[in-house]
Amino acid sequence: MLAYFVLPSSAALLSYTMSKNRIGDCEKGDTEKKAICLVNPEKNQVAKGIVHFEQENQYAKTHIFGNFTNLSKNHAHGFHIHVYGNLSKGCLTAGPHYNPYAKEHGGPHSTVRHVGDLGNVFSDSEGNASFDHWDPQIALSGSNSVIGRACVLHKFTDDHGCGGNGESKKTGNAGPRIGCGVIGLDA
Numbered sequence: 001m002l003a004y005f006v007l008p009s010s011a012a013l014l015s016y017t018m019s020k021n022r023i024g025d026c027e028k029g030d031t032e033k034k035a036i037c038l039v040n041p042e043k044n045q046v047a048k049g050i051v052h053f054e055q056e057n058q059y060a061k062t063h064i065f066g067n068f069t070n071l072s073k074n075h076a077h078g079f080h081i082h083v084y085g086n087l088s089k090g091c092l093t094a095g096p097h098y099n100p101y102a103k104e105h106g107g108p109h110s111t112v113r114h115v116g117d118l119g120n121v122f123s124d125s126e127g128n129a130s131f132d133h134w135d136p137q138i139a140l141s142g143s144n145s146v147i148g149r150a151c152v153l154h155k156f157t158d159d160h161g162c163g164g165n166g167e168s169k170k171t172g173n174a175g176p177r178i179g180c181g182v183i184g185l186d187a
């Protein structure tokens with residue numbers, strides 16, 4: 001008699017727990033996701049790059065790494081994720097920095113930042129650069145997903161919001177957009 005009352009309720013609890021955290025036998029979001037952004041030069045510009053994104057699950061930091069060529073020599077170029085993947089009028093139609101929480105602009109390690117703030121890409125004496133960063137805010141699924149948005153490379157250096165003017169808190173004074181691409185899913 002006791003078992004009759006206990007069993008259904010534990011079964012209900014178990015099924016509740018399972019439906020909350022699981023889809024079938026799989027934990028929600030436990031599959032690794034990968035994405036790629038081919039950075040192509042804006043009109044009359046030459047900078048290019050390839051950037052990879054890898055996230056083990058939706059709660060993990062996203063590994064963002066890649067290479068750039070034809071940059072200004074020995075220079076820091078601002079690099080961000082902008083909100084739209086629309087490049088119909090070049091990098092301009094990618095819109096502002098991806099900022100789902102309506103915060104001020106910052107650097108990749110700032111507490112207050114746009115989700116899309118990736119800081120700078122640092123070039124060597126030949127204008128080549130590699131980029132390698134683990135990001136706690138950028139995601140490849142869920143509400144902060146950057147899939148279908150754009151990665152944008154700038155002419156000037158991102159001041160991480162420390163430039164002491166209004167533009168610094170919006171764009172980091174990174175200046176014109178010299179290259180961009182859409183972030184798409186990768187195998």
Ligand SMILES: [Cu+2]
Nearest residue numbers: 079080152154
């Ligand atoms: Cu930007």
Ligand SMILES: [Zn+2]
Nearest residue numbers: 097105114117
């Ligand atoms: Zn920003």
